[in-house]
Amino acid sequence: MLDKGYVQVYTGNGKGKTTAALGLTLRALCAGFRVFFGQFMKGQDYSELKAVERFENLELVQFGTPEFVRGEPSETDKEQARAGLERMERALESGEYDVVVFDEVNTAMHFKLLSVAEVLGALAKRPENVEAVLTGRHAPPEIIERADLVTEMREVKHYYNAGVPSRVGIED
Numbered sequence: 001m002l003d004k005g006y007v008q009v010y011t012g013n014g015k016g017k018t019t020a021a022l023g024l025t026l027r028a029l030c031a032g033f034r035v036f037f038g039q040f041m042k043g044q045d046y047s048e049l050k051a052v053e054r055f056e057n058l059e060l061v062q063f064g065t066p067e068f069v070r071g072e073p074s075e076t077d078k079e080q081a082r083a084g085l086e087r088m089e090r091a092l093e094s095g096e097y098d099v100v101v102f103d104e105v106n107t108a109m110h111f112k113l114l115s116v117a118e119v120l121g122a123l124a125k126r127p128e129n130v131e132a133v134l135t136g137r138h139a140p141p142e143i144i145e146r147a148d149l150v151t152e153m154r155e156v157k158h159y160y161n162a163g164v165p166s167r168v169g170i171e172d
Helices: 017-030 045-051 075-093 105-110 118-123 142-145
Strands: 008-013 035-039 058-063 097-103 132-137 149-152
Touching: 008 017, 008 105, 008 142, 017 035, 017 045, 017 097, 017 105, 017 132, 035 075, 045 058, 058 075, 058 118, 075 097, 075 105, 075 118, 118 142
Parallel strands: 008 132, 008 149, 035 058, 035 097, 097 132
Antiparallel strands: none
């Protein structure tokens, strides 16, 4: 158990936000911590979903559909995000987890699936000894202000631009 938890934000247009959160998750699990990893806007079959078979102190849940949100989000997208935020709040308040990851929550706010006020409200329920991690592009200024640590991933070069597709075990 942590004596003091902080709020971390990984944002920016570069690759690595979810990957950084997964790295922190691995480190926390190997230290004996319990982790709740909630993925907003995701319903696809990513490789990290298999981690729950290998780590008993990990709960990983997706709050999204298999389709990417493009343009105007559907009512299903909004319902999934709201249900996800409710589940994240329960995870924060439960006392069961040392680290709670809100994967892609910044992007969910950007697409108006959740409001900044709703996410700040959830964070306000965080006990002092729980670490919270928020990932996704477009972190709102209010979230950055609330955070204790903010890392911005900046794309300098990406092989996607040369036509390399997403690879299992690396990007998904």
